[in-house]
Amino acid sequence: MKYIEEFRDPDLAAGLAHAIRATADPARTYRYMEFCGGHTHAIARYGVEDLLPDNIKMIHGPGCPVCVLPVARVDTAVALATQNDVILCTYADLLRVPGSRYDSLLKAKARGADIRMVYSVTDALNIAADNPDRQVVFFAIGFETTTPPTAVALKLAQARGLKNFTVHCNHVLTPAAMRAILGGHENGQAEKVVLDGFVGPAHVSAVIGTEPYHEFTRDYRKPVVIAGFEPLDVMQSVLQLVRQTNEGRAEVENEYTRAVTPQGNQKAIALMDEVFALRDSFEWRGLGVVPHSALKIRPHLAEFDAENRFAIQVQPGVENKACACGEILRGEKTPTQCKIFGNPCTPENPLGACMVSSEGACAAHWTYGRFRAQGHEAAQ
């Protein structure tokens, strides 16, 4: 048992496709949001939608931490790197996200800012240890999967008494985002997206457990099926969602039992609670200002908070007016409904965050799926 190839078996996929087709009511449409960017990527990369009947629509959600980072925070990262003599450490995807006025971390790097791509926050800690005379800032983004590692790093920095390491914290919370999607949101946008249920995130749930999702089944009467990352997991979860919809149920079901338990990873949860506090509100690209949706570093670790150590000058963020990332993140528009999709917005020339991250709905559609929009030749 290796947990990878077995969950990509084409014969099992064909069986599940058959079962989904047999279970779905041809007289209606089913709209399910896969919240998590990793699921968006898996669906596109394996062509899962080809195995689903046409009346099941997968709506791509805002679970891509790069995609939901607002322009103002990208500008802040650029300002941090250019206004101070710091080494700014960031995950790769963030490098090309456009901030205001077409600037980005990659462009700032070309102008001479010391910006380094890291795979892990541990790399940033090592850079700090190797460069004691330089200030090192880790630009932290991510949902609850990525937050515990940042917590570990902050405690390590404290234990080692590092004087040159800080974190710029942009960690965000999944349930809050789901609430914003279902409950309507601020900034005067009245449209609520029509959804029949959620494919729940895999590894966020491995951390937070299944308990937090009961709020949605109870208060909004929408089924949630927590799905593993592999394509068979996604298909099985769609089948379970269709069943729930047909039977008028709204329950939390866990398809990813091999990694997710109801109470989650208690050690990670405790660590996050020890290190981070809730921000009153936080601006999300596409969702506007959402209360209690993001984390900040607690006072006892203030010396490791980049927002404390550095005074950062930014002008208000300027979003590209034609960019429909907001509506796409809320599931109200598909990528092809954005006026600048493909022209000029492409992965090589991204004008919005959804096109930069490989987990973003626009990038996934452009890279893997755009041949479908125009119809395609039958594969030989």
Next chain:
Amino acid sequence: MSHRKLEGSRPLDLVRGQVDLSHGAGGRAMAQLIQDLFIDSFSNDLLNREHDAAMFSLPLGRVVMSTDTFVVSPIFFPGGDIGSLAVHGTVNDLSMGGGVPKYLTAGFILEEGFPLSDLARVVKSMAQAARDAGVSIVSGDTKVVEKGHGDGIFINTAGVGVVPDGVEICGDRARPGDVVLVSGTLGDHGVAVMSKRENLSFTTEILSDSQSLNDLVAAMLAGVPGIRVLRDPTRGGLAATLNEIAHQSGVGVALNEAAIPIRREVKSACELLGLDPLYVANEGKLIAICAPADAEHLLAIMRGHPKGRDSAIIGTVLKDDRCFVHMKTGLGGTRMVDWMAGEQLPRIC
């Protein structure tokens, strides 16, 4: 100037010595470096005459010429180094045009302080690669830049070859119905280089596939002279190469994911690093496109050659005005294999 020991010179210290500005200045030090290291290693009749330009005749017919510059980092990686890569790269470019490679030039840009021991190692590797490929390095150049203005060593190679009569290989010759073949496993070179940078280790070491392909191409053309397209999937991987060909030929391509040979460690290294193996560079593989009637015969020839043991048929060419490359996934669905994935692996070739 004849090939004799320069009077009054100390021998080159290839163990502890370093490149310094005098090695690029045109004087004795440079002459000594050229004679005692480059000419000594690359030795052949044309080069040994030490003319500024090598003079030779080529058979009547079409000549192919190609150039490539190598900036790979790190310069020594599992399975190869910048020197052998520089030879293989240009030999392969000429071969992909259907040419029999004959002569190469080599230009070096060296950074002040670059260890002569590393330079010697690179040059010896180039010499061996050239011998293995049956080509001669007949002319060269050396420049030295100040410390901090060049990352150790950059190498440019250019080459000429001759295309035999009856061979017509060009990127615009793919036709609907043609078959797409690959000569072996994909992604090895990129992962080998990345693994050194990212401190990954493997249970079985992933080696770069860097090698010359002119002998494989010769065997293929001898058996199937009507091959339509040959190309080596270097930077940008299989995806970039097939998209180029699709656009040049005005066709589409349908791939079968299950048929594409990729080593399991390369697959999992790519998953760990967030890469797609279809976009990862190869330095010892080729894509061939041929008429359907020739496909099985060509596959047998490739598999029968030591450099093509893992060859496979991976797809077909279709009529498609949009020139899309798409792929039936292992799961049974379909996805596009687009031109650029957006991942950038700097300094991979």
Next chain:
Amino acid sequence: MCLAIPARIIGMRPDGLANVEVDGVIKEVSLDLVDDVGPGDYVIVHVGYALAKLDEAEAKRTLNLFAEMGKVA
């Protein structure tokens, strides 16, 4: 950003680290976020940290579920 991936622990190292193997690739990761794991166990790894231990019995049950569902007419 890298997805999380199942990896097998092949050896423990000091300071809460371990060597894990993913189908032939060996990497060092942190076990600071999990308890009670050791060589032979499979864990989910994300950005260099193990996040959860994989339950083999549940995995087999899930695979059986896929097969069962597929037989539904």
